[in-house]
Amino acid sequence: MRKPCCDKQGTNKGAWSKQEDQKLIDYIRIHGEGCWRSLPKAAGLHRCGKSCRLRWINYLRPDIKRGNFAQDEEDLIIKLHALLGNRWSLIAGRLPGRTDNEVKNYWNSHIKRKLIKLGIDPNNHKLSQYPLRPQPQHVSPSSPASLNVARKPRRSSVDKDRVSDAASCLDDERSGRVSKLDLGLTIAFPTTPTNHIEEKQQNTASIMTSEEENYTAPTLLLFR
DNA sequence: AAAGGATACAACCGCCCCACA
DNA sequence: GTGTGGGGCGGTTGTATCCTT
Incomplete structure (x- = not known):
């Protein structure tokens, strides 16, 4: 039986606070990415390692582009x-x-x-x-x-x-x-x-005209 | 203005892959 | 060849916000 990725008891869940974000950023800035399982303890975070990884990868990484998709x-x-x-x-x-x-x-x-x-x-x-x-x-x-x-x-x-x-x-x-x-x-x-x-x-921003709704194209759209 | 529904998105869960011993 | 642990991935859920009635 595989043991869970972290001890679920005593770990925070849900939205990250600014303080938690900062702790994670500071830690990774110094030590770099990796060793996610041991990172929370080392960084002083009461989070699952996976949660830390996700937070970093998806929101805290400096090269992330936020905002609407072009x-x-x-x-x-x-x-x-x-x-x-x-x-x-x-x-x-x-x-x-x-x-x-x-x-x-x-x-x-x-x-x-x-x-x-x-x-x-x-x-x-x-x-x-x-x-x-x-x-x-x-x-x-x-x-x-x-x-x-x-x-x-x-x-x-x-x-x-x-x-x-x-x-x-x-x-x-x-x-x-x-x-x-x-x-x-x-x-x-x-x-x-x-x-x-x-x-x-x-x-089509959001509104479809009746003409558009009635349109049925005969072939596959993107790839053939 | 309030209530209910719809939407957007952050975050979690659990399985899978892969490296390594 | 096999077992194990760490990391990664996709699916799903929870909830805040927006929209409609």
Whole structure:
């Protein structure tokens, strides 16, 4: 039986205070990242090591870019998601200053909704899998079902199968087997009819016109 | 102005991967 | 080859804030 990553008793949970943030920053500034399990004790924090790591990686690191995602960033996320699936760390790795958690949250709260509105299945980026007007489902708002996503086992074979060879290359890169990989990704989208949707994406701030809602594009949006 | 619903996002949980002994 | 521990990842939850009625 695996022992827990930390002694849960006596550890703080929930939002980080300014003092805790400062302690973590100060410690890492002096000692550097790593040894997360022993870090909390050494830094005088009553936190789980994982919690410290997450806080640092996602919010305290000096090179983190905060604020809204630019349109080109959003486009890139969509493209990379079509290529890689829910491999947020890989996607975030190609967005300088963005973290996997931030990309994941942005996908779930903004992009996924947007794609659904456009009649695109956010899971496979194909058209017509989703109705343009999803029927309301009587579930809790934060549940995955409310976003038309069924609960599934972690790293299902289905999910893995969806990942392309290119994704495998990215895995290789991460593990150091490939020194450098240029995907050659650009922000450009295919020409009509798919660019019609792209235009719509850019024009769709929040309100869809009835004309847009009635539109159904005949082919796959991003990748063929 | 108040209540309820919707949304955004910070944080936690638990599983998996990998290095190392 | 196997077991173990540390770190990383993706899924999920909790809650603060915003929006609508």
